[in-house]
Structures are given as C-alpha cells and as structure tokens.
Amino acid sequence: MGNTLNINIQEEQRKAEESIKAQGLRVMVCNGTGCIANGSNEVIAKFKELGADVGILTHQDKVTIVPTGCHGFCEQGVLVIIPDLNITYVKVKPEDVEEIVESHIKQGKPVERLLYTSPRTGEKVHKNEDIEFYSKQSRTSLANCGEINAECIDEAIAKHAYEALAKVLEANNPDAVIQEIEKSGLRGRGGGGFPTGRKWRFTAANRGGKSYVVCNGDEGDPGAFMDRSVMEGDPHKLLEGMAIAGFAIGADEAYIYVRAEYPLAIKRLKIAIKQAEERGFLGKNIMGTDFNFEIHIKEGAGAFVCGEETALIASIEGERGMPRPKPPFPANKGLFGRPTLINNVETLANVPVIIRKGADWFSSFGTETSKGTKTFALTGEVNNTGLIEVPMGTTLREIIFDIGGGIRNGKKFKAAQIGGPSGGCLTEEHLDLPMDYDNLIKAGAMVGSGGLVVMNEDTCIVEVARFFMHFTQNESCGKCVPCREGTKNMLKILEKIVRGQGEMKDLDTLEELAYAVKEGSLCGLGKTAPNPVLSTLKYFRDEYIAHIKDKRCPAGVCTALKTIKIDETLCKGCTKCARTCPVGAISGTVKNPHKIDQSKCIKCGACVAACPFKAIKQA
Numbered sequence: 001m002g003n004t005l006n007i008n009i010q011e012e013q014r015k016a017e018e019s020i021k022a023q024g025l026r027v028m029v030c031n032g033t034g035c036i037a038n039g040s041n042e043v044i045a046k047f048k049e050l051g052a053d054v055g056i057l058t059h060q061d062k063v064t065i066v067p068t069g070c071h072g073f074c075e076q077g078v079l080v081i082i083p084d085l086n087i088t089y090v091k092v093k094p095e096d097v098e099e100i101v102e103s104h105i106k107q108g109k110p111v112e113r114l115l116y117t118s119p120r121t122g123e124k125v126h127k128n129e130d131i132e133f134y135s136k137q138s139r140t141s142l143a144n145c146g147e148i149n150a151e152c153i154d155e156a157i158a159k160h161a162y163e164a165l166a167k168v169l170e171a172n173n174p175d176a177v178i179q180e181i182e183k184s185g186l187r188g189r190g191g192g193g194f195p196t197g198r199k200w201r202f203t204a205a206n207r208g209g210k211s212y213v214v215c216n217g218d219e220g221d222p223g224a225f226m227d228r229s230v231m232e233g234d235p236h237k238l239l240e241g242m243a244i245a246g247f248a249i250g251a252d253e254a255y256i257y258v259r260a261e262y263p264l265a266i267k268r269l270k271i272a273i274k275q276a277e278e279r280g281f282l283g284k285n286i287m288g289t290d291f292n293f294e295i296h297i298k299e300g301a302g303a304f305v306c307g308e309e310t311a312l313i314a315s316i317e318g319e320r321g322m323p324r325p326k327p328p329f330p331a332n333k334g335l336f337g338r339p340t341l342i343n344n345v346e347t348l349a350n351v352p353v354i355i356r357k358g359a360d361w362f363s364s365f366g367t368e369t370s371k372g373t374k375t376f377a378l379t380g381e382v383n384n385t386g387l388i389e390v391p392m393g394t395t396l397r398e399i400i401f402d403i404g405g406g407i408r409n410g411k412k413f414k415a416a417q418i419g420g421p422s423g424g425c426l427t428e429e430h431l432d433l434p435m436d437y438d439n440l441i442k443a444g445a446m447v448g449s450g451g452l453v454v455m456n457e458d459t460c461i462v463e464v465a466r467f468f469m470h471f472t473q474n475e476s477c478g479k480c481v482p483c484r485e486g487t488k489n490m491l492k493i494l495e496k497i498v499r500g501q502g503e504m505k506d507l508d509t510l511e512e513l514a515y516a517v518k519e520g521s522l523c524g525l526g527k528t529a530p531n532p533v534l535s536t537l538k539y540f541r542d543e544y545i546a547h548i549k550d551k552r553c554p555a556g557v558c559t560a561l562k563t564i565k566i567d568e569t570l571c572k573g574c575t576k577c578a579r580t581c582p583v584g585a586i587s588g589t590v591k592n593p594h595k596i597d598q599s600k601c602i603k604c605g606a607c608v609a610a611c612p613f614k615a616i617k618q619a
Contacts (some may be wrong), residue, residue: 024062069233418449
C-alpha cells in the first residue's frame with residue numbers, strides 16, 4: 001500500500017515558480033569556485049551596488065541578480081548569463097557591470113566586447129544556443145548547475161527537486177525503485193562502471209537491520225571537478241538521490257565524504273541539508289511517512305586513496321584511510337561493520353531524474369552497454385576548456401573539435417589522457433571511437449571519473465607518464481608491496497629515461513613491473529596506476545626509444561635532453577649570454593663568436609632569452 005504524504009510537492013513547485021517569476025529579469029552570475037577565484041563575488045557586489053537586485057528604472061519591471069553554481073564554461077569566467085535575453089557575457093570584471101546595466105538591461109543594446117568569440121570563425125556569438133561549447137551537450141546530473149541559486153531550496157524545488165522522492169515514498173515500494181535503477185542501465189560514474197542497480201540490490205539483501213548510504217565526494221584526480229560542481233551548484237539533487245537510495249535499501253543514515261579542499265561545496269551542502277530538514281524532505285518522518293533519513297558530512301584530508309571505498313570507510317570511522325581486502329564487500333560489511341551502499345556524487349545525482357522521467361528516458365541516451373550521459377572535465381590544449389556532459393558514446397573528435405573548439409594556436413592534436421592517473425592515453429586513431437566503458441577499456445584506457453586532458457604536438461608523452469606515476473606513487477598508502485614498491489621503481493625508471501640515462505632493457509623492466517603492480521595490488525589505486533605507462537608504451541613507444549637511443553626528446557620538453565647551441569654566423573660577440581649564464585658555461589671574446597661548454601650547461605635557457613640576435617637555439 002502507498003503512503004499519504006503531508007506535503008503536496010506540486011503545490012510547492014507552483015509556489016516556487018511564482019516566486020521566481022516575481023524576480024523579473026534574472027541575471028545569472030556564476031558563483032562556483034572557479035569564477036569566485038576570477039572575481040565573481042565582486043561582480044555580484046557591483047550589480048547590487050547599482051541597484052540591480054532591488055529593481056532599477058528600465059523597461060524591465062525588476063531585475064534580480066542570481067548567484068549560481070558552475071556553468072561549466074570555466075575558460076570564459078566570470079560568466080554572466082541573462083536567459084530571458086538569450087545572451088551570455090564572458091570574462092566579466094566588476095568594471096564591466098555598469099556598461100551591461102546601462103547599455104543592455106536599460107537600453108536593450110548588447111555589449112559586443114563581452115560576448116563570446118568563436119575560435120573557429122572569429123565572430124562574436126549573440127545567442128546562447130550558438131555557443132559551440134554547449135552545442136552537443138545533454139545535461140542530466142548538471143542540468144541545474146548554473147540555472148539556480150544553490151543556496152535557495154525554492155529554486156531547486158521549482159526545478160523538480162524532491163518530486164522523485166515524493167513519488168517513491170507515495171508508492172512505498174523499495175524493490176520497484178531498485179528495479180527502475182536496474183532497468184535504466186545506470187553504471188557507477190566514479191570510475192569502475194559497476195551497474196548501480198545491482199549494487200543497490202546486493203545491499204538491500206541485508207535490509208532489516210542498521211545500514212548506511214555513503215556518498216563518495218572525494219574527488220582526487222588532477223583537473224577533475226565534476227562532483228564539486230554538483231555539490232556547489234545543485235546540492236539538493238544529491239541529497240534527494242541519497243534519500244531515494246536510502247529508502248530503496250532500507251537505510252536511515254548517510255554520510256557525504258567530501259575533501260576539505262572543497263570549502264564552498266561543504267558550505268552549500270550544509271545549507272541544503274538544513275533547508276531540507278526544515279521543509280520535511282530529510283530527517284524524521286519525511287513528508288509525513290515513517291521513513292527517516294539523516295545525512296552527515298565527513299570532511300576528508302585530501303588523500304587520493306580515500307576515493308577507494310574501503311579506505312573511505314576507514315577514514316569515516318576515524319582510522320587511517322587505507323584499503324581493506326575484499327571480500328567482505330561493503331554491501332555486506334561496510335561502515336561500522338554494517339551493510340553500506342557507496343556511490344559517487346554523479347551517480348546519485350542521476351537517480352532523481354531517472355525516477356522522475358523513467359528508466360526508458362534515461363536509457364535512450366548512450367550506447368548498448370553504457371546508458372545515459374557522462375560528465376568530463378575537458379582541460380589541456382583545447383580552446384574551450386570546462387565541464388561538459390555528453391551522451392555516452394560521444395566520440396573524442398566531437399568533444400575536442402566541436403565542443404572544445406579545436407586545439408589552441410592551430411597546433412596538431414597528439415593525444416588525450418582520459419580517466420586521470422588511473423586512465424590511459426588515446427591517440428589520433430581513437431578520435432572516432434565512441435567513448436563508453438567497454439570501448440575505452442579495449443583501447444587501454446577507462447572512463448574513470450571523467451578527467452580528460454588534451455595534448456598537442458608539443459607534449460612529451462614520456463613526461464606525461466612520469467607525471468602521473470609521480471602522482472600515484474606519492475598518493476600510494478603503502479599498505480601493499482606491489483603498489484608501494486612497484487610504483488616507486490616504475491617512477492625511478494621513468495625519471496631515468498627523461499634524464500637521458502635510460503637503457504633499452506628499462507622498457508622491458510617497466511612493462512614487467514607495470515603488470516606486476518596491476519595484478520598484485522590490493523586496491524584500485526595500484527591496479528590502475530600502470531595504465532598511463534602501459535598505454536603510452538603501446539601507442540608512443542618510439543618516443544621512449546628516442547629518449548633512450550637518440551638521447552633526444554622529440555617534443556623538446558625534457559630539460560636534460562635539450563641542447564643549446566650558438567650559431568656562429570649570427571653571434572656578434574656582444575657577451576650578453578656569457579654575462580647571463582649562471583654557471584659560466586659560455587666563453588668567448590668581445591666581437592667574436594662565443595661557445596657553450598656542454599659539460600657545464602644546465603639548459604636553463606637564460607642565454608636564449610638574453611641574446612638580442614637570436615643566435616642561440618635550444619632543441
């Protein structure tokens with residue numbers, strides 16, 4: 001039998017929508033972490049100083065400034081979007097605000113210089129739908145990020161927050177909820193891609209006693225900020241997804257594990273939890289039913305290994321964040337020894353939409369084995385960097401050249417590292433590969449949490465592998481020997497190669513170690529740490545060989561392999577280079593060509609910068 005709720009969610013939505021309509025013209029100012037760093041608080045303050053937040057004398061009855069979460073287009077922050085006028089202003093500074101108010105809001109004349117410029121056409125873009133960055137995106141988990149004031153529950157309710165929770169509580173059928181998640185094909189968005197519904201069912205099998213829901217918000221991949229954006233921009237969607245999960249598996253208590261380096265996310269989560277409790281969406285007897293659900297926030301210290309679920313559990317329990325052998329799995333014995341469901345932020349943020357719109361709607365996106373959409377943090381050598389969400393199966397070419405606007409400065413695409421330190425390298429031959437869980441695994445990479453770093457022709461692939469190995473080796477908890485010692489020795493070999501001291505036998509040793517670490521490590525950190533090395537060895541072995549045999553870095557990046565020479569036909573003997581050299585490696589007399597003692601040269605490049613005749617070349 002169903003429950004009779006004491007909250008009419010449709011009536012709550014109607015009231016929330018009316019309150020938003022009363023705001024008049026809404027000016028959305030990105031107030032996520034990235035834009036705050038670029039001065040969005042000052043931009044908002046300037047708008048309010050000009051009276052925009054209380055109504056100004058314009059053809060608009062009222063103008064309201066709405067601080068939002070991340071819009072995703074981080075490259076162009078601070079972003080100011082006016083939906084009713086269908087326009088986006090980019091790289092806005094406080095001194096630009098008055099012109100926006102006076103010219104556009106008051107007189108209807110757009111400020112041309114603040115419009116986005118397409119890197120492909122060089123033209124200003126006047127309509128939001130014509131901005132290429134958004135052209136092929138389909139937003140589910142990020143749908144409300146940048147659309148609402150994240151600190152106002154009514155704005156979230158106007159966008160259907162807690163409608164799905166009301167639906168499942170009214171039906172009062174936990175198994176039906178799990179069936180819908182299974183039918184949707186949703187897989188874990190934290191990296192492993194395990195079927196979410198199956199994980200819920202495993203945990204629900206222990207229904208009856210005390211159990212927990214844990215949200216993994218410990219986003220540790222370099223350059224990844226997908227989960228942070230949801231927590232900052234639409235925290236109620238996460239809370240609702242957790243509550244639905246709790247109802248489905250029979251849990252009444254939950255934790256959000258979020259790293260302390262995310263202070264804004266923590267602040268907005270705390271505000272959202274308090275608001276939800278006050279409105280009857282969390283806490284005791286939710287919406288008048290017998291369902292109780294309490295959410296706590298646990299701040300992590302920023303250890304990458306705590307993204308692994310058993311290490312995360314240990315950290316919540318007050319222990320050092322180190323992985324535990326499995327089995328037992330958390331679904332059977334997790335937090336405080338009780339059955340525990342662990343999903344990451346993006347996974348849980350998809351749940352309310354699936355329940356509200358249906359599994360068939362969600363599974364209409366994506367591929368046969370990878371349903372729905374996926375967020376990616378698009379960074380590196382592309383014109384449009386930022387946070388995107390696309391259907392599973394979207395190709396790398398579409399992401400880089402359509403959404404990303406192509407490679408910067410007309411350079412050539414070389415590779416893309418996907419999945420962060422746990423992922424692998426994709427090359428030009430993979431540009432048209434549909435990106436989903438299975439295709440990426442076959443290519444030697446993985447979806448991971450969604451980090452996507454694009455590299456151009458000037459990137460040294462060996463150095464990229466060394467960078468990621470340094471990161472994972474540094475983040476290894478040290479509990480198991482294969483990871484602790486294996487990553488350390490892999491890093492030593494990579495450092496040896498970039499110093500120009502590598503031997504061909506090192507490549508065989510490197511591969512042997514990589515497979516040993518992959519097979520023998522206790523947790524996912526160690527098992528995936530060799531991926532960047534193995535994939536780059538597979539696709540860019542010639543670069544490793546060039547470093548070893550030719551003592552040359554093809555990209556000219558590795559300092560130890562650089563050669564600095566003076567072109568005697570161009571050198572005028574001005575002595576500036578000799579006076580600049582910090583180690584006295586340059587000799588010569590006035591008005592005569594100088595020479596560099598390669599045994600002393602530290603390749604710092606000071607002489608290259610100092611030479612007024614461009615006679616000194618670095619290769």
